[in-house]
Amino acid sequence: MTERDTKEEVKRITVSLDDETAKMLEALANSDKRSVSEIVRFSVSEYYKLREVQKYVDPEFVGRIVDLLSESEHVMVDVSLWATILEELNRTANEKFWEYVGKIGREYGFQLKVKGLNDIFEVLKYMECLNWYHVKASSSNTYTLILTVRAEVKLLSVFLQNLFNALEKSVELIEGVRKIIVIDKTNGKEL
Known part of the structure; x- marks a missing residue:
């Protein structure tokens, strides 16, 4: 050989x-x-x-996941477990819990501001990789979040309202059964 x-x-x-x-x-x-x-x-x-x-797979999407996981501030959770946790929280959580969720939303908003993310749609797209929802632009100032599980509605509404407050964005959140409609009212925008 x-x-x-x-x-x-x-x-x-x-x-x-x-x-x-x-x-x-x-x-x-x-x-x-x-x-x-x-x-x-x-x-x-x-x-x-x-x-x-x-x-x-969209490489930008993977990049956002790597960005979030590399900071060791996020965890990956099975959707069934996530739904079970949220259903229990929605039944038993007191007002103090929801205030804490709001505080975390504000902190997250400040972190996104530091990253240079300030546009409402960009923020929603960035966070889409957390698998809480899929986002669709319905118009130039209206976005529909299709939630992964129905029990996320209250948690995400409280979290996102405070996140956008931290970004100094005026938004209206309309809760549906398994969706949230986000309306950008910054600069007097309406539907």
């Missing part, structure tokens, strides 16, 4: 890189203790996989 029989056949190519990309490639090779060829093969392979995934 020859050496060639035991190795995977490779093709030699020539690639032109700008200085910045060449520096990044060298830095990756040095930090990973791999050859430049290995880094390029790995990068192309991962990029190919990423393109396949992008057919099914």
Whole structure:
């Protein structure tokens, strides 16, 4: 058996890189203790996989999830467990609990303001990855939140009202059975 029989056949190519990309490639090779060829093969392979995934998952959505989870301020919960928790809270929670939910909403609003998120629709889209709801723009100032579970209505209404107060946005929230309609009344906007 020859050496060639035991190795995977490779093709030699020539690639032109700008200085910045060449520096990044060298830095990756040095930090990973791999050859430049290995880094390029790995990068192309991962990029190919990423393109396949992008057919099914929005990379921006994944980026928001990574952003939220990387701060260790969020948890992922099974939807059935979430519904059970909310149903119990809706039955038994006192006014102090709902005040606390409002306080958390205000804190969250301030965090979003620091991130530069101030537009109502952008905020709703950013938070959509929490899987509390799916958002649809009904008009230029009206958004419909289709909730994941019916028991979220009160929790999200209290949370979002306080979040938008922190962002200094005037909104009206109309509660439905499994949806919340958000109307942007900032600058005197109406339906």
